[in-house]
Amino acid sequence: MRFGVLGTGRITRRLVADLQSTPGASVTVLASRDAARAAWCGGQYGIARTVAGYEAVLGDPEVDAVYVALPPSLHADWAIRAAAAGKHVLCEKPLALDHAQALSIASACEAGGVRWLDATAWLHHQRTDAMLGFLRSGELGKLRHISAAMSFYNPFQAGDHRLDASLGGGCLLDIGWYTAGCAILAGGVPRRVFGETRVENGVVMRSMAMIWFDDDVTATIHCSFDAATRKWCEWAGEQASVICDDFSRPWADRPPRVWVHNRAGEVQSHSYEGSQERNMIAKLCSGDDLSGYHRQALRTQATLDAIARSSVSGTVETIQCE
Ligand SMILES: NC(=O)c1ccc[n+]([C@@H]2O[C@H](COP(=O)([O-])OP(=O)(O)OC[C@H]3O[C@@H](n4cnc5c(N)ncnc54)[C@H](OP(=O)(O)O)[C@@H]3O)[C@@H](O)[C@H]2O)c1
Incomplete structure (x- = not known):
């Protein structure tokens, strides 16, 4: 291609x-x-x-x-x-x-x-496949709650599109894309959301939200441009939880890892190699079915819309997506 x-x-x-x-x-x-x-x-x-x-x-x-x-x-x-x-x-x-x-x-x-x-390259990392494997194999037990957070402290100079409302700036679109996407990847179809945003100069600088999925699965997500660099998530099941402290892009110190904490308090560390970007490009170039990625993107976008609506209405909003 x-x-x-x-x-x-x-x-x-x-x-x-x-x-x-x-x-x-x-x-x-x-x-x-x-x-x-x-x-x-x-x-x-x-x-x-x-x-x-x-x-x-x-x-x-x-x-x-x-x-x-x-x-x-x-x-x-x-x-x-x-x-x-x-x-x-x-x-x-x-x-x-x-x-x-x-x-x-x-x-x-x-x-x-x-x-x-x-x-959205992290969706194509071998580590992300492994996290889904822990969930789908039953190792985590029934999924209960998802948490995800991402932030950068005051990272952009004046003129950056992320600080310009007319260019689609703000942390909700920029990094809420990852935290909402992380919740959706594990939780499936998002149904309802309650969200808050802190807006400066027409741009969202901080956002937090609660999301409800089917089967009594819930999520809490946070993103902001006013806290130190974070990019962690936890998928908590009845038997164990999987924790990743750099899910969107691995920290510079390799290898990329996740930790599985079980009910007995035991912790297993797993590490993975590979380039999420090249995996993503290869998938586009291949004949692979991409419909799962399309659903994921559309659900994420609908969730961000609903967080923005909820932050204005002050009420729980329904998320319209398939
Ligand atoms: N996937 C990731 O890990 C990741 C990481 C960073 C960013 N992104 C995404 O990639 C996109 C671009 O981000 P970036 O960090 O590369 O942004 P950036 O450094 O600001 O670059 C954006 C480029 O868009 C072009 N452009 C066209 N019209 C523009 C306008 N009115 N104002 C500013 N730039 C304009 C400019 O290139 P020319 O002037 O040369 O045409 C500019 O260099 C965003 O959607 C961002 O969220 C993704």
Whole structure:
């Protein structure tokens, strides 16, 4: 799958090497709003073809897939345009600004006959498969409660899209995507939510929520831009709980681990290797069924919508998703 990349920001500079080193994937062209920036960024990765403006990528016959690495407010527009041009889509998280936009992306990809994934790489780590294995094998017993938290302390300079409401900024979309997604991966279809957000300059700086799933499973999630870096989760069952202190992206000190704590107080540590980004790219390039990832993304987006609604209404909100 030959990729065209839209945007030259931080995540582009992290993911391009993975696109270039995944078997079956390559990068044909890199686009920026600014020709000099495109050329500079392309030069860092040996990408000879760089263009000013994103439109040219969509008409490029040597591009099979578009990587949308832009601020969230631009995801739906460019993902839908890419699908209409017959290109597969790898779209950065959050997939869109809201559930309606996310559904539009899914529909456009279906209509265009193209594959799509949101770039939520942790879902593709071997460790995540193992965590689901503990849950599904019965080792944890009946699932009772999920907790997840993610934060960064005041991490962005003025001008960053995460601090700009018009670009889809705020921690709810930026990292609530991970905490809500973590709860949904274990809990299944989210039914109701009670959420709170703290908003500064139109941007959510802190959010917490309680989520109810079927079968008496509950979750509490927190995300913010005002606490030290955290990215942990716990899936608690009647027999044991699995705990991961860096589920969204492993800390630099390897190997990535999880801990299983059982009822007797015994703790087992498990470690895993592998690149979540390359696994994700390989899955998009393969013929694998992606519908489970699509459901996960749409449920996550619907949950974030409901948290935002609940924080305004002050009441428990129903989550509309399949
Ligand atoms: N999956 C992950 O682990 C992960 C990590 C970080 C970020 N992300 C996601 O990736 C997306 C981009 O994040 P980032 O950290 O790469 O952001 P960033 O550093 O701000 O880069 C965004 C890029 O988008 C382009 N752009 C187009 N219109 C823009 C506008 N009006 N304002 C600002 N930039 C604009 C710019 O590239 P040109 O001007 O060169 O066209 C800019 O470099 C976000 O959705 C974010 O949540 C994902």
